[in-house]
Amino acid sequence: MEPRLKQLLEDLTRSLCEAIADSSEVHDRLESIRQEGYTLNLFLDCKPFESDDEAETEDEASRRPVPAPPFRINGRDLAFLRSVGIDPTRKARSRTSRQ
Numbered sequence: 001m002e003p004r005l006k007q008l009l010e011d012l013t014r015s016l017c018e019a020i021a022d023s024s025e026v027h028d029r030l031e032s033i034r035q036e037g038y039t040l041n042l043f044l045d046c047k048p049f050e051s052d053d054e055a056e057t058e059d060e061a062s063r064r065p066v067p068a069p070p071f072r073i074n075g076r077d078l079a080f081l082r083s084v085g086i087d088p089t090r091k092a093r094s095r096t097s098r099q
Contacts, residue, residue: 009046016042 020026033040073081073088081088 005046009044012044 020030030040078088
């Protein structure tokens with residue numbers, strides 16, 4: 001990690017801890033969590049800023065249709081499904097609208 005980024009994150013951590021320590025409401029909530037037997041961890045993620053142009057190209061790539069995964073079923077799965085009244089090999093009936 002770059003030294004400058006590391007220093008910025010340490011400063012942010014210190015500021016957040018001070019803000020939490022100054023708030024009696026936050027302190028009470030944290031104490032409630034501890035009394036229930038839990039430890040609270042706060043994780044922050046830091047990544048380089050993306051320009052709008054870069055974000056658009058990623059959005060376009062994510063909109064591409066993803067092919068459906070192949071349907072696979074083994075004999076044990078088929079036997080179980082049939083035992084609970086489901087037959088995936090049966091042709092689906094067409095649904096007609098009821099008036």
